[in-house]
């Protein structure tokens with residue numbers, strides 16, 4: 319069985335760093351995807367303190383951990399009812415600072431308004447209307463996070479609930495919502511026709527970035543079409559192997575016949591050696607794609623955009639390909655949420671399934 323993604327067409331290439339960036343990016347970088355975001359590091363938020371890494375923490379809306387995570391309710395860390403525990407605040411360090419265009423651009427102390435002791439930061443008063451997620455950005459994976467996993471790549475559907483939840487979050491977060499997917503942007507647009515035009519999308523595991531309707535990505539190549547033909551010949555029909563020809567990659571799925579896992583891995587490994595490609599392992603799939611960008615690069619590129627700069631990234635994802643994105647948001651003082659068990663050890667919070675993701679997004683947009 320073979321699935322094709324043939325919707326690609328060249329489009330103009332926007333700078334990765336946002337319109338206000340005075341630094342030009344190497345135009346050849348249009349063929350190098352979003353990895354050039356490091357050039358725009360001057361857009362990145364400065365993080366004074368790392369985010370909470372506590373494991374086994376339980377969450378409850380409206381409470382605050384000592385690191386400023388609104389939902390942390392680990393006992394004894396300043397998370398009494400209502401998120402305020404004056405007895406604890408005297409020992410709390412100040413938390414992350416986002417030195418962007420926010421009214422909260424100085425170090426934010428979590429606890430009762432007033433003095434912050436034992437802190438390198440200046441004493442400040444907390445704005446009573448401060449809500450930790452008001453200046454957040456939501457970066458969210460697609461398969462397994464916004465849509466349930468299905469037997470084949472083209473069997474997924476974007477539900478009305480997802481469309482509404484993302485639209486609401488975008489309104490609430492000032493448009494700081496992005497999809498970060500292993501699928502190509504053409505695939506995402508086909509599955510989600512009429513997705514908010516202003517929504518930023520990173521596709522093809524970080525190789526493509528769509529901003530303000532314009533897509534930056536690698537130069538098109540026939541390589542993956544040829545490899546898809548070769549894979550179809552090799553596995554044939556009836557093997558339970560699904561070949562997904564992507565714009566900038568090739569997925570070889572063994573979900574329908576897990577016994578084919580080793581055969582798929584062996585074939586993909588040979589092709590990767592021949593062509594100098596990277597093997598991206600995923601949920602019952604081995605994908606071949608160019609070396610270079612990953613979802614961590616996508617996160618950094620998105621967070622360097624003017625709209626996102628200075629905000630706190632919250633990333634939600636379920637698969638191995640999301641781990642570099644988790645690490646990227648954590649390095650930026652953000653928060654990583656895993657869906658299910660697969661990537662839980664790398665995240666700050668875990669939710670169970672797509673339904674729980676939508677509820678969590680709903681809380682951010684409340």
Ligand SMILES: O=P(O)(O)OC[C@H]1O[C@H](O[C@H]2O[C@H](CO)[C@@H](O)[C@H](O)[C@H]2O)[C@H](O)[C@@H](O)[C@@H]1O
Pocket residue numbers: 459460461462466467468469470471472473474498499500501502562564569571573600601602603605637639
């Ligand atoms: O980064 P994502 O948005 O999570 O995309 C990762 C890959 O997801 C898709 O494959 C997965 O979902 C399929 C549909 O549910 C499922 O059949 C497959 O076994 C999963 O691996 C997609 O087909 C890939 O192109 C994405 O890279």
